[in-house]
Amino acid sequence: MLFDEWPITNHQSPITNHKSQMTNPYDPGIENPASAGMSVFMGNSITSALIKVIVHVTLLSLVATGHAVGAEQLRAAIATIDITPPIPYRLCGHFSERLSTGINDPLLAKAVVFKQGDRAAALVFCDLAQISLDVSTRARARASREVGMPVEHIAIVATHSHTGPLYFGALRKHFHERAVQKHGTDIYETVDYSSELVEKLATVIGRAANSTSPVRLEAGIALENRLSFNRRFHMKSGAVRFNPGAQNPNIIRPAGPIDPEVGIVTLSAADSAEHVGAIVSFALHLDTMNGTRYSADFPAVVQDELRRSYGEKFASLFGAGTCGDINHIDVQSHDRLTTQQIGTMLAATIAQKMPALSPLENVSLAVRSAKVNAPLQTFSSEQIAQARDNLNNEQPRKLTFLERVEAYKILAVDLRAGSLPMEVQVFRLNSDVAIVTLPGEVFVDLGIAIKTASPFKTTLVIELANDGPGYFPTRRAFVEGSYETVNSRVKPGGSEMLVETAIELLTDLADDAP
Numbered sequence: 001m002l003f004d005e006w007p008i009t010n011h012q013s014p015i016t017n018h019k020s021q022m023t024n025p026y027d028p029g030i031e032n033p034a035s036a037g038m039s040v041f042m043g044n045s046i047t048s049a050l051i052k053v054i055v056h057v058t059l060l061s062l063v064a065t066g067h068a069v070g071a072e073q074l075r076a077a078i079a080t081i082d083i084t085p086p087i088p089y090r091l092c093g094h095f096s097e098r099l100s101t102g103i104n105d106p107l108l109a110k111a112v113v114f115k116q117g118d119r120a121a122a123l124v125f126c127d128l129a130q131i132s133l134d135v136s137t138r139a140r141a142r143a144s145r146e147v148g149m150p151v152e153h154i155a156i157v158a159t160h161s162h163t164g165p166l167y168f169g170a171l172r173k174h175f176h177e178r179a180v181q182k183h184g185t186d187i188y189e190t191v192d193y194s195s196e197l198v199e200k201l202a203t204v205i206g207r208a209a210n211s212t213s214p215v216r217l218e219a220g221i222a223l224e225n226r227l228s229f230n231r232r233f234h235m236k237s238g239a240v241r242f243n244p245g246a247q248n249p250n251i252i253r254p255a256g257p258i259d260p261e262v263g264i265v266t267l268s269a270a271d272s273a274e275h276v277g278a279i280v281s282f283a284l285h286l287d288t289m290n291g292t293r294y295s296a297d298f299p300a301v302v303q304d305e306l307r308r309s310y311g312e313k314f315a316s317l318f319g320a321g322t323c324g325d326i327n328h329i330d331v332q333s334h335d336r337l338t339t340q341q342i343g344t345m346l347a348a349t350i351a352q353k354m355p356a357l358s359p360l361e362n363v364s365l366a367v368r369s370a371k372v373n374a375p376l377q378t379f380s381s382e383q384i385a386q387a388r389d390n391l392n393n394e395q396p397r398k399l400t401f402l403e404r405v406e407a408y409k410i411l412a413v414d415l416r417a418g419s420l421p422m423e424v425q426v427f428r429l430n431s432d433v434a435i436v437t438l439p440g441e442v443f444v445d446l447g448i449a450i451k452t453a454s455p456f457k458t459t460l461v462i463e464l465a466n467d468g469p470g471y472f473p474t475r476r477a478f479v480e481g482s483y484e485t486v487n488s489r490v491k492p493g494g495s496e497m498l499v500e501t502a503i504e505l506l507t508d509l510a511d512d513a514p
């Protein structure tokens with residue numbers, strides 16, 4: 001663990017000693033010399049493929065190296081921090097006000113930091129429904145300053161647990177203002193959760209960055225087709241409906257696929273065969289718990305189960321696959337899989353695959369990030385006022401579910417103030433394995449499209465990174481309608497921009513791989 005191998009404290013490193021020539025709209029270079037340096041490198045090593053990307057991308061960072069990539073030993077560490085809010089605090093995941101009443105299992109943020117030579121990257125997995133753009137921007141900027149890693153090399157993702165806190169957005173704002181009106185203060189928000197979260201995220205990244213040691217990686221894909229179901233269905237009426245109910249006789253067929261792939265990347269100490277942790281990704285909505293106790297949902301069970309095989313310290317870092325239209329409800333049956341069953345079965349699938357994973361040769365860590373400005377839906381000031389009015393005065397007529405969803409969506413779009421920057425990141429581990437992170441709740445077809453086009457043998461696609469701007473449905477789904485499209489802020493076609501950008505970044509990193 002030699003800190004001087006790593007330019008955290010060395011501002012003469014090639015990454016940090018240049019001045020920016022580009023504006024980084026996320027985090028101005030003034031605050032972040034590291035990211036400023038990255039921009040300079042882009043200018044030096046730009047390729048024709050990249051020029052294409054830049055046309056619709058406002059930010060792009062890439063690592064260029066002056067020496068043979070892959071020559072240096074990969075180092076890594078995993079650190080964990082508790083991010084459970086106090087009780088009571090509002091719970092997320094539903095459109096009614098719910099208060100937490102206890103802790104089933106603690107909410108955690110788990111960071112993995114990779115370092116190779118002068119390159120570094122961090123992924124943080126949080127037991128939360130969403131990460132707000134505000135929190136990710138502040139946490140990434142702070143971690144970047146503190147550990148000397150470019151902002152664009154840090155991804156903060158939410159697992160999508162529906163039994164975590166409601167701490168931002170239009171729904172939270174509505175309940176918050178109502179509480180202030182009634183009590184003079186919001187008695188359910190006794191802490192500034194966002195600020196506490198920022199501090200904890202920076203801390204956990206710092207802890208991992210300061211404790212790396214040489215590691216070995218293995219990766220592969222397991223298949224699991226017993227747990228996930230596409231939740232949108234073609235109905236006899238000709239409509240498409242989400243969650244039409246068990247054994248609904250009007251169901252014709254699912255309106256989309258599932259993604260049975262379980263992406264796995266394991267970490268072991270370089271001189272040991274024992275696994276210390278794994279990044280695991282699977283496309284299944286984390287809404288299996290119910291109740292009002294904080295819980296990380298089935299990934300907590302996955303970790304418990306894997307610890308039985310791999311030891312008490314084994315860390316399972318779960319990243320939600322593109323599960324915008326995927327949940328655990330089998331409409332052919334009235335029985336529903338429990339959180340425990342789902343976690344146990346998924347862990348068994350992972351454990352069964354572990355001995356057959358491929359070791360990663362010639363590790364060549366690199367990160368690219370691009371920001372796409374998605375076309376945001378637009379609403380008139382009358383529509384915004386009407387939405388607010390509808391939510392404030394739900395008497396004498398209660399709003400229908402979709403009317404309520406739409407009202408919150410309109411207010412959420414209003415909070416975005418006209419722009420929806422969507423950041424796509426790709427983390428290359430070697431010429432065979434890459435991890436893609438996307439913002440929001442992404443339809444499964446889009447994740448499958450990225451994996452299918454990816455030049456990497458193993459590609460993990462993880463959603464809800466750095467921002468939670470609602471659903472990203474396919475163009476086709478926008479025509480079909482139903483809940484997810486009503487709860488979407490982008491215009492049709494905006495989601496496909498994520499796919500296009502991810503594929504370009506993947507292709508570029510593959511071309512550049514040693």
Ligand SMILES: [Zn+2]
Pocket residue numbers: 160285441
């Ligand atoms: Zn969701």
